[in-house]
Amino acid sequence: MPAFISVSKSQRYLLYLSEIMSMKVLVGVKRVLDPQVKARVKADKSGIDLTNAKMTMNPFCENAVEEAIRLREAGSVEEVVAISIGAAKSEETLRNALALGADRAILVLTEEVLEPLAIAKVLKAIVEKENPDLVLVGKQAIDDECNQTGQMLSALLGWPQATFASKLELINGRAQVTREVDSGLETINVNMPAVISADLRLNEPRYASLPNVMKAKRKPLDKIDLIDLGLDTANRMTTLEVMEPPARAAGVMVASVAELVEKLRNEAQVI
């Protein structure tokens, strides 16, 4: 009798368990201007003034990190690897991810501000080295607001995508994802490996405890120079200028509901 038939049902289950237990998640994080800080346009209109500005992990990336850690805590994932692409200071964001619970981190160093297509190419190169079963990213960054990277990465890898996720379940080697769409909640079921982009209601991100912040300093963090990856990451867009948005005219305070209704009827003429 051939050996593979002699594997019992329970042994097969153990094999299956060991397979899912060895799953790896790659989670992308971006360093951005703190969302509580109002962006200031530079006087020369070349961009946003980030000098001495408070920077933080992009909120949607926090959801992605949290979900990856919860998967490991639930026993469905063995290793969580955080990755960021940017200047040396992005190490702070990665240390934050490590303090939250990521096992190790990769920083791809560049002084250039890359567009999502280039970021997706870099992530693809790292995916090909790391072979994760799942890539988790935030659905968009709150600075450039592109909402592209996850979709582009899955396209380049030929993987399925599940964007704007508010619920993720791993069932029988597939990912069942509830997505926040304009008309409500959509559910899709995708093959793995897959790229999933996190929406805010996916989870409530934890805070890093002080002991974990200390421990994170000793967790492994590999640095790679972007140039060493040998990719075409040239930007396709030139920012000609960055302007202040048109200001709204100052409003008035009304003293009563009656006055409000009168103004809406006769002054604004909107009701």
Add this chain to the structure above:
Amino acid sequence: MSILVIAEHDNASLVGATLNTVTAAQQIGDDIDLLIAGNGCDAAAQAAAQVAGVNRVLIADHTNLEGLLAENVANLVVSLAGNYSHVLTAATTFGKNFMPRAAALLDMSQISEISEVISTDTFVRPVYAGNAMAKVQSSDSIKFITIRTTKFEAAAETGGSATVEAVDAVTDSGLSRFIGLSSSESERVELTSASIVISGGRGMQNGENFHMLDSVADKLGAAVGASRAAVDAGFVPNDYQVGQTGKVIAPDLYIAVGISGAIQHLAGMKDSKTIVAINKDSEAPIFQVADYGLVADLFEAVPELEKAL
């Protein structure tokens, strides 16, 4: 310039955002095709043929397009994009889902959520939750663009006489399956197309109290929205959410009730023509963008407002 607009529809008719996207396309050039992709979408294609300014309607009607999975829609768009200089769609969750995938498959970048067309290669788009506007120039040979619909008027739904041509649908990618969609049932006008919107925030205290807003909305023919805080607190479903992470809207009248005015909420409504804020906290940031502010307890002011209408 030849422009392909990917339409959003419900099989029977076009979603309003598509009409705004056609207007953006007209500002780029006048050779505009509209793609209707779906399963059983012939009626939507017939409606699309009536839209003013559309040259051809391309219809891909196939079971593989049920649920409009990003993988299959992107492959379809890729099969057509080579004939065009620009590919446009609305920056709705539908457009945001497949468009970057299609662009990347062709090694093209995407210009997200443009608010203004400067020329065929230069556009303005809001960044940093609308606190800055970036003017960008694209060097890509095919420009993939999503449209901030509130910044473009809707094209006329009638007056056009486009031809309708079938295109081959693509094979199923086999990567993903559509399971289902659950929408919150509402008789009321859609948030994104309403000319009046009344939204509640955390100050509403619970979901029951949103019925007060319903009563006002009934009198005004308005849609009801909510801040992220109200959605996160479980008062109302996520599709009520107005803001950077929810829907971006610009109605003629926006009434914010018990909403403090976080940056991310303002990003979703500050282009409204007239903004009213009702909040008991006179320091709430929402008053900085309001045309009319009323410092009051919403539990007194909202019923009073309903009676006064």
